[in-house]
Amino acid sequence: MITFTEPNEQVIKEEKLYADMGLSDKEYDKVVEILGRQPNYTETGIFSVMWSEHCSYKHSKPFLTQFPTTGEHVLMGPGEGAGVVDIGDNQAVVFKVESHNHPSAVEPYQGAATGVGGIIRDIVSIGARPIGLLNSLRFGELSEANNRRLLRGVVAGIGGYGNCIGIPTVSGEVEFDRSYDGNPLVNAMCVGIIDHDKIQKGTAKGIGNKVIYVGLKTGRDGIHGATFASEELTEESESKRPSVQIGDPFTGKKLMEATLEAIQQPELVGIQDMGAAGLTSSSAEMAAKGESGIALHLDQVPVREAGITPYEMMLSETQERMLLVVKDGTEDKFLSMFEDFELDAAVIGEVTNTDRLELFFHGEKYADIPVQPLSDEAPVYILEGAAPAIDDTAHHYGDQDLNTVFDALIGHPTHGSKRYIYEQYDNQVGANTVQKSGFGSGIVRVEGTDKAIAMAIDGKSRYVYADPLNGGKEAVAQTFRSIISTGAVPLAMTDCLNYGSPEKPEIYHQLGESTRGMAEACAALSTPVVSGNVSLYNESKGTILPTPVIGMVGLIEDVNFMADLKVESGDAVYLVGETEKAFAGSQIEKLIDNDIRKQTRHIDLELEYARGMDLRERLINKEVKKIAPVGRGGIAIKLAQLSAFHQLGIDATLDLDGEDLFAENASRYIVIAPSGQNITDGKEIGRLTDEEFHIAARDLTIDRSIETISSIWEGAIPQCMTSVD
């Protein structure tokens, strides 16, 4: 018999070794209660990862239940690897967003790469072929060398994985703010397409059916990654570098193709990706969903080196692995298929009628845990939130040099061109990318059809900080605006909730109020939540801004209308929606006050929906040529971005105060269309020209050449990245 030197039950209890793994005293007591005895080392590890925030949502579950998750198009909501939404013709779109913040903070390349790999496997495990990747990134200001290092590493990592596996990265968003110093946010989203009858579930059913492991050999990498992701980042986090997984997109590609072939086989019962908490969560969750037990013979697991213990095997987060349950007697068919793909695979267990997760290693039992309590009885914590004091002082920027403000904002990496980033991502592999990164949502055609999927990702953390409730609504609404701007009907969304420690009352309040706002917006905008992810404890030098990130998809029935839309000199420029002096959470406030005032923001969701759907209709009817939602930096920045992107001048006059050009209230768009259109709530404010950029407000004139605007906008990020770090 092989024996491992591991602390025994008594030592775990007396020396509180469970605490090092992330379990509280109370949680440990609960484990003892569930087992009816003290857990051994392997069992303690299993409970600690399954009950980590990352896997159990123990602080966020009460908020997640607020979200509407059903709708006429929803085929599968939260609970599986990803959500599934009908797009007609027996096809469906599968998508999800996930965070990889903590790993990216300590090892940016691998942290980001494995974030991309993980979300791809979630989509593939449903049975869908991925057609697009998106990412939402947040870093501290690029004036800090460490943030430049993180940006370089994260972007290279995202490209390194996505380019190699061959899925186009078609859209994204990036924001730079000092609250993310040392705690970058890396949220990756993947979108795939599937036929209705191929939708898989992560379930282990049918006594005697076989459990197959396929993918990379298990190593010691990423042990306790899920626990690590559920803690605050400290100086000791550097020492957790071994908790960061290593990506292998080459194996990922083979695994993706093999999985997509496996789902064609009728003998496949269930499949799940081995993501966070690896073999533990995949096997326990599949057993729980199948209302079965599962027995694993860990000596059968392909391993990278000898001497890996059951504990390490169960907690390893080695990438590029999948767990399948197949009908008893058909395992050889699957094994030979995987062999053809040159992947390691093995039968490592079977479905049992015990309702228990039983782990054996060379005949010795290393764990025996009832499945349901492990996955369902994770503790849920309901804490007290505390609303911060409101600061009602009005903002005044009329006496500022607004021309200088304008240059500073378009030249800031948050508003400037993201070319430095997106040109490192293959955005056309697959030869169906209709609109790639650069301006607005990504659009990818569904192969062999005229249909296309619009996909966008966005977050509005400063608004959420200023007013969690309405900021939460605005985050959803902003993404909705991006989707309708392509002519797509928004279908559904996914969310990634990035916040600080929920144990701080103000953070808990942000979490509660912002998710309430998001839920209201989802209902009003007909975009149910079909999947999501939570990342808490994003604390490093301080607490990050509350950052719910929204990923949304929409359907374009016939994408060919886009071929006729060409923005050109002579077109009229319209402003749709009223401008209000809304500066709480705005970019001019950030620039001048270096702070965010906590005050009420406003959004009318009914108006938002009606306006968005009206404009969408006008676009697909070709009455208008381009819709550009007004976001960060207000009208002035949106007009500058349009000018730089299209290399056209603008001649516009607005009956507004100069400072209003930088106001950031909701539900507004710049629309490009032929002159003389009657657009609901729209005003024609000027024209596109071949001359210069000229906008005039009551007490402000901004005149720039197209070249000047372009060079400031294009140079925003590169000028920060030229210095040798």
Next chain:
Amino acid sequence: MKFAVIRFPGSNCDRDMLNAIVKAGGEAEYVDYRETTLSGFDGVLIPGGFSFGDYLRSGAMASVAPITAAIKEVAADNKPVLGVCNGFQILTEIGLLPGALIFNDTHTFISRNETLTITNNDTPFTSEYEEGETVVYPVAHGEGHYYCDDETYQQLVANNQIVLTYNDNPNGSRNDIAGIINENGNVLGMMPHPERALEALLGSDDGMRLFARMTEWEAEHDYIH
């Protein structure tokens, strides 16, 4: 005309390549890298991607794959062989084309629509283009810098083997070289992706004529030397 689209583990433009030649009117089938014959095929397409994960060096592992000998036979039979991106890297590694592809000067991956010039339309791949014509094909590569020594370069020039050049060199390639053909005129390698340039809706349809021309390949006429 029936083309083989070679599939290495890690190829990821294989579907795009197959779709392109079929759209142009050709027939095509995937052929696994473990196969040892290409009999029955009238031409070979080596797609882009990361064959064998680009481990060791892009294209290096593919050079010892079982299918490689068969690809060389097809080339020797004066049938068309097109390698795009990783396919170009493989063609240089297996010795069907001279030179090598090394890391981009920026040391970052570059993905963008590139404006190129057809510098030689006197080939059976490019005869549907005007000489000096400007086309737009996407590029997407990390190791796309075409490198060769002076002697090789002089030969390329003397034999008119440089088919495609960058107008705004993205990777530091010698003399802006984006694509070259073998001396015999039947093996073409290029870093840009013509298979991604088949429809104006997707940004460019400049690649269509290349594939259309390949489907009309006639060995007796298209055999240059």
